[in-house]
Amino acid sequence: MRKKTFTAAVLLAAATLTLSACGSGDDGKSPVTVVSGGSDAGKVATVLDQPFDKPGLVLTDTHGKKYDLRKETEGHPTLLYFGYTHCPDICPTTMSNIAVAKKALPKAEQDDLRVVFVTTDPGRDTPAELGKWLKGIDPQFIGLTGDFAKIQAGARSVGISVEPTTKDKNGKLVSVHGTQVVAFSPKTDAGYVLYGEDATVDDYTRDLPKLVKGANP
Secondary structure, eight states, rough: OOEEOOOOOHHHHHHHTOEEEEOOTTOOOOOHHHHHHHHTTOEEEEEEEEEOOOOOOOEEEETTTTEHHHHHHHHHEEEEEOOTTTTTSHHHHHHHHHHHHHHTSOOHHHHHHHHEEESTTTTTOOHHHHHHHHHTTTTOEEEEOOOHHHHHHHHHHOOOOOOOOOOOOTTTOOOOOOOOOOEEEEEEEEEEEETTTOOHHHHHHHHHHHHTTTTTO
């Protein structure tokens, strides 16, 4: 199995160093979940021995309605990702990989799974913009936008760093953010597995049948 185990405290400490500016010309540097130089470095599934609490985020969904993350996803297997729609590479690839893998699940498990995409660029990602973008990937995916400070705090609570949108040296707006996917168990509602940007369709296809049941990948 491609997995490793770390404490939430270690990952929180590492989060300040594991950022990615999607499409910002960083020459493919690997920015995520590099918390060990040992033989397990590079493994995609990070199983936490001290799971994260689900962020207490209350934001706006793609229909313009209030969405309470904890309430709406309680008791459901949930994958949480922080990114933005103008990202040209990592964000769409990650969401597409999950969407393809999700289709391999039985219909009932597909309907039970919650995939939540929280924007790190709320200034540009309006509910309508999020809805349009996610519809092209998977109409069941949930998109959330709202106050940046709330989003940033929610991301940090699960060990993911998010910085305000800025302009790069070419004047292009970029959102710098951690690129981990956090999997929450339907049994405990705790975030107990992390996936880095190197996770493939095959990785998610293999692991989702276990994650929807709250089992370790």
